[in-house]
Amino acid sequence: MTAxxxxxxxxxxxxGATLVDGIDLRIEAGEMVAIVGPNxxxxxxxxxxxxGDLRPTRGQIRLKQRDIHSYAPRQLAYHRAMLSQHVNVTFxxxxxxxxxxxxxxxxxAAAQRLVDAALGEVGLAHFSHRQLPTLSxxxxxxxxxxxxxxxxxxxxxxxxxxxxxxDEPTSSLDMRHQIDLxxxxxxxxxxxxxxxxxxxxxxxxxxxxxxxxLLHRGKLAVDGGRAEAITAETIRRIFEVDVTIDYTEGxxxxxxxxxxxxxxxxxx
Amino acid sequence: xxxxxxxxTTRRSGYALRPPAALTLACLLIALAGAAVIALTxxxxxxxxxxxxxxxxxxxDASGGPNLARDQxxxxxxxxxxxxxxxxxxxxxxxxxxxxxxxxxxxxxxPALVGVSSGGxxxxxxxxxxxxxxxxxxxxxxxxQLLPIAAFAGSLGTTIILYWIASRSGRTSIAIFLLGGIxxxxxxxAGVGLLVFIADDRQLRDITFWLLGSLSGATWPxxxxxxxxxxxxxxxxxxxxxGLDVLVLGxxxxxxxxxxxxxxxxxxxxxxxxxxxxxxxxxxxxGFVGIVVPHxxxxxxGPAHRLLLPASMLLGAALMVGADTLARTIVAPAEMPIGIxxxxxxxxxxxxxxxRQRGLVSx
Numbered sequence: 001m002t003a004x005x006x007x008x009x010x011x012x013x014x015x016g017a018t019l020v021d022g023i024d025l026r027i028e029a030g031e032m033v034a035i036v037g038p039n040x041x042x043x044x045x046x047x048x049x050x051x052g053d054l055r056p057t058r059g060q061i062r063l064k065q066r067d068i069h070s071y072a073p074r075q076l077a078y079h080r081a082m083l084s085q086h087v088n089v090t091f092x093x094x095x096x097x098x099x100x101x102x103x104x105x106x107x108x109a110a111a112q113r114l115v116d117a118a119l120g121e122v123g124l125a126h127f128s129h130r131q132l133p134t135l136s137x138x139x140x141x142x143x144x145x146x147x148x149x150x151x152x153x154x155x156x157x158x159x160x161x162x163x164x165x166x167d168e169p170t171s172s173l174d175m176r177h178q179i180d181l182x183x184x185x186x187x188x189x190x191x192x193x194x195x196x197x198x199x200x201x202x203x204x205x206x207x208x209x210x211x212x213x214l215l216h217r218g219k220l221a222v223d224g225g226r227a228e229a230i231t232a233e234t235i236r237r238i239f240e241v242d243v244t245i246d247y248t249e250g251x252x253x254x255x256x257x258x259x260x261x262x263x264x265x266x267x268x
Numbered sequence: 269x270x271x272x273x274x275x276x277t278t279r280r281s282g283y284a285l286r287p288p289a290a291l292t293l294a295c296l297l298i299a300l301a302g303a304a305v306i307a308l309t310x311x312x313x314x315x316x317x318x319x320x321x322x323x324x325x326x327x328x329d330a331s332g333g334p335n336l337a338r339d340q341x342x343x344x345x346x347x348x349x350x351x352x353x354x355x356x357x358x359x360x361x362x363x364x365x366x367x368x369x370x371x372x373x374x375x376x377x378x379p380a381l382v383g384v385s386s387g388g389x390x391x392x393x394x395x396x397x398x399x400x401x402x403x404x405x406x407x408x409x410x411x412x413q414l415l416p417i418a419a420f421a422g423s424l425g426t427t428i429i430l431y432w433i434a435s436r437s438g439r440t441s442i443a444i445f446l447l448g449g450i451x452x453x454x455x456x457x458a459g460v461g462l463l464v465f466i467a468d469d470r471q472l473r474d475i476t477f478w479l480l481g482s483l484s485g486a487t488w489p490x491x492x493x494x495x496x497x498x499x500x501x502x503x504x505x506x507x508x509x510x511g512l513d514v515l516v517l518g519x520x521x522x523x524x525x526x527x528x529x530x531x532x533x534x535x536x537x538x539x540x541x542x543x544x545x546x547x548x549x550x551x552x553x554x555g556f557v558g559i560v561v562p563h564x565x566x567x568x569x570g571p572a573h574r575l576l577l578p579a580s581m582l583l584g585a586a587l588m589v590g591a592d593t594l595a596r597t598i599v600a601p602a603e604m605p606i607g608i609x610x611x612x613x614x615x616x617x618x619x620x621x622x623x624r625q626r627g628l629v630s631x
Contacts, residue, residue: 077526091571101514104526
């Protein structure tokens with residue numbers, strides 16, 4: 001296995017507040033990793049650092065054995081694609097035009113083939129000529145996912161397996177499309193793409209990921225397979241919620257919150 | 269339209285039907301040519317269409333009429349430079365509006381509305397007063413060159429300040445942007461007011477010319493100032509068109525998609541400032557061209573900048589030539605400042621845009 005991404009003790013300090021504190025992370029090709037944690041744990045900050053968007057105040061991030069900040073933006077886009085949580089498009093671009101933006105400087109014909117495939121994959125082929133701002137929030141999110149898939153495919157055709165970063169990709173999707181998105185991401189991982197997603201829903205995270213990275217107050221609390229990462233004890237310590245973890249007949253874990261703990265000083 | 273049969277979707281508004289790029293540009297070119305021909309024939313000294321080809325020297329004058337010499341004088345020393353200046357200024361203002369809207373991801377941005385033109389006018393007015401004083405005696409001879417440079421510098425300073433005010437960690441706020449623009453325009457206008465206060469009669473006349481906006485001072489040397497900037501803008505527009513498209517996603521997202529956002533912003537800011545500044549230095553503050561033209565075009569041909577920018581230049585040029593023709597004939601023999609005319613037409617248009625988008629634009 002080759003490491004697509006390596007973060008070495010990265011920290012992010014903004015105005016005296018440490019948002020992310022000395023995190024080490026190594027992500028292999030073909031891995032599906034979910035980043036979870038309570039609000040304000042530093043999930044989105046960590047993801048933005050991994051994307052090369054934010055520069056860590058300490059530590060280093062290496063993408064395919066090269067400092068991520070040594071890539072020019074165009075080059076970096078070939079190796080990693082990222083889906084942001086909220087993208088607000090003010091001009092009346094059509095869905096197809098938006099998805100085309102993922103193709104960069106790829107040739108017109110090749111790009112069109114990838115755009116059509118991606119639109120089909122997210123179930124928006126019949127909406128390709130609709131103006132994006134007229135679609136619902138979930139439909140817009142799927143259009144942006146298609147754009148990111150096109151970018152990933154363009155990069156992987158030239159440079160081999162890349163990195164796919166997803167920030168709350170399912171936040172405005174219905175159940176059907178949440179599952180579709182997870183399955184699409186899994187297909188990419190099977191072809192070698194390293195997939196990292198920030199997720200809020202722990203059940204979805206357990207379905208989504210081979211490996212779960214649990215953040216707590218900017219620090220890496222747990223990093224491991226879903227069985228070791230998500231235990232009733234960990235959830236109680238970090239989320240301050242009592243949960244029951246059970247398994248379906250197929251052996252898939254699921255989690256049910258029980259009661260809130262009374263408010264009190266944190267025990268961790 | 270196989271897309272419409274897919275899942276029982278009926279045609280709703282929101283489907284984009286867009287004409288081919290070549291057809292759009294050809295139609296706009298014809299509109300510009302038509303506006304120019306009308307502008308050539310009407311005015312204080314009317315030149316009927318039949319006499320136009322001869323006066324332009326396209327073919328020898330068959331009638332040999334006595335009007336030929338007068339027609340030629342009117343055309344070559346007054347009307348043609350004026351039409352050319354109007355067309356170039358219109359092209360620059362419309363395209364700089366389109367670039368600014370792309371940069372701020374906001375269809376309501378306009379260099380005149382948010383004080384960029386005022387900043388340029390303030391710097392130009394300062395240059396008039398300064399070069400006219402004793403200290404400026406030595407540079408007075410180069411006032412013609414100094415004015416565009418001063419206006420450019422004023423516009424650049426204003427745009428940079430505005431960008432700095434409006435953007436915070438990669439996001440630009442529409443509300444902060446518009447309110448900041450109002451504040452900047454107020455400061456620049458206060459500066460102009462101060463200059464008006466201390467200026468003598470001759471300086472005052474020159475400054476008033478900027479405040480109202482007029483093309484009556486159009487001459488061949490002014491064309492020589494405009495043309496290089498327009499040529500540069502045309503070349504630059506090709507290189508920033510795709511970046512401006514992707515920037516609609518947001519700065520962080522554009523970076524994720526491989527756009528060198530910092531470089532794009534620098535080029536766009538300098539370009540908007542140069543285009544607005546040089547237009548202001550030639551004809552003063554002319555508002556709303558930069559907001560009306562790109563908005564109309566987005567409705568017709570969509571928001572992709574590769575076509576929007578050249579189309580804005582053509583439609584801006586045609587509208588400006590038409591507006592200037594109206595400005596110099598509507599109250600003949602006097603002449604209405606064109607800034608008044610564009611504001612009278614453009615401001616209600618802008619209000620209409622606001623009313624239609626009230627539900628969409630969250631401030």
